Amino acid sequence: MKPPKCFSRVSMALFARVAVALTLLALTPVGLKAQTTSGDDGKLRIIVFGAHPDDCELKAGGTAALWAAQGHHVKFVSVTNGDIGHAEMSGGALAQRRTAEVQEAAKVLGIESEVLDIHDGELMPTLENRKLFVRLIRQWNADIVIGHRPNDYHPDHRYTGVLMQDAAFMVTVKFFCPDVPQMAKNPVFLYLSDGFQKPNPFTPDVIVAIDQVVEKKADAIWKIQSQIESLWATGNFENVVPVPTDPEGRAQRRRQVRERTVRRDEGVATKYRAKLNELYGSEKGNAVQCAEAFELCEYGRQPSADELKTLVPVAQ
Numbered sequence: 001m002k003p004p005k006c007f008s009r010v011s012m013a014l015f016a017r018v019a020v021a022l023t024l025l026a027l028t029p030v031g032l033k034a035q036t037t038s039g040d041d042g043k044l045r046i047i048v049f050g051a052h053p054d055d056c057e058l059k060a061g062g063t064a065a066l067w068a069a070q071g072h073h074v075k076f077v078s079v080t081n082g083d084i085g086h087a088e089m090s091g092g093a094l095a096q097r098r099t100a101e102v103q104e105a106a107k108v109l110g111i112e113s114e115v116l117d118i119h120d121g122e123l124m125p126t127l128e129n130r131k132l133f134v135r136l137i138r139q140w141n142a143d144i145v146i147g148h149r150p151n152d153y154h155p156d157h158r159y160t161g162v163l164m165q166d167a168a169f170m171v172t173v174k175f176f177c178p179d180v181p182q183m184a185k186n187p188v189f190l191y192l193s194d195g196f197q198k199p200n201p202f203t204p205d206v207i208v209a210i211d212q213v214v215e216k217k218a219d220a221i222w223k224i225q226s227q228i229e230s231l232w233a234t235g236n237f238e239n240v241v242p243v244p245t246d247p248e249g250r251a252q253r254r255r256q257v258r259e260r261t262v263r264r265d266e267g268v269a270t271k272y273r274a275k276l277n278e279l280y281g282s283e284k285g286n287a288v289q290c291a292e293a294f295e296l297c298e299y300g301r302q303p304s305a306d307e308l309k310t311l312v313p314v315a316q
């Protein structure tokens, strides 16, 4: 790109900056931010893919808060924008509302958040989306990648799992998406927990006690009000039960949300108590009340059981 001859020196400088900006823009895939890695500071970089703007927070919010408190870098990605997940509102207004909610939740947890502009209920495991996942993982320079298993009740969850698995080798392939350099080292890929049994049940390889951050996780979940007033208040998307505005009613709903969050994580700790005892020792393991569990995906880097314990915030 050559500047016109009539440009002054100031205009020349401006022209050069615009040319660089345009070049960078051309190299940046649509919908992706520019390079966000902050260099090698000795801290882990973790990226978590949830299908909707609440999945990462519910399944890994406590572990993320522990990682963040240790100075590690965590990013939650909602793969769809959640634009049909409410009883009374939908479309762009709901997508914007839910994006703002998880950004607030991320501030509470001390992490980053991004919501991809893909319609809720319409995620497909396409080549375009495979490239999207590969670019996001490379740009975050991830050491650990986490997502749903591909056997899950919701198609968006299933395909998030498929897309994560599809990326688990391709992130290292030089000439796949060459606009973002391939990773020197394949990350460790982990699955979020779920209760589905077929074709095989979730089997945790590592489990994290989150008792010390359970209030922080509940604070983060409280930010996701669209789901609290719609799905969680009724168990379906047919009615809205607005969050009360008076202090007493509001405090009561806040307690309900906290109890619901805690109950879910108590269920994880109870179900996988044997794994907790194996990792923490029986005295500590039996004392754990709330936990989040993760299963190692066999397609990425395979750390030993001892190394895996050092990668996740398992308190010693």
Ligand SMILES: [Zn+2]
Pocket (backbone or CB within 6 Å): 051, 052, 055, 154, 157
């Ligand atoms: Zn979901």
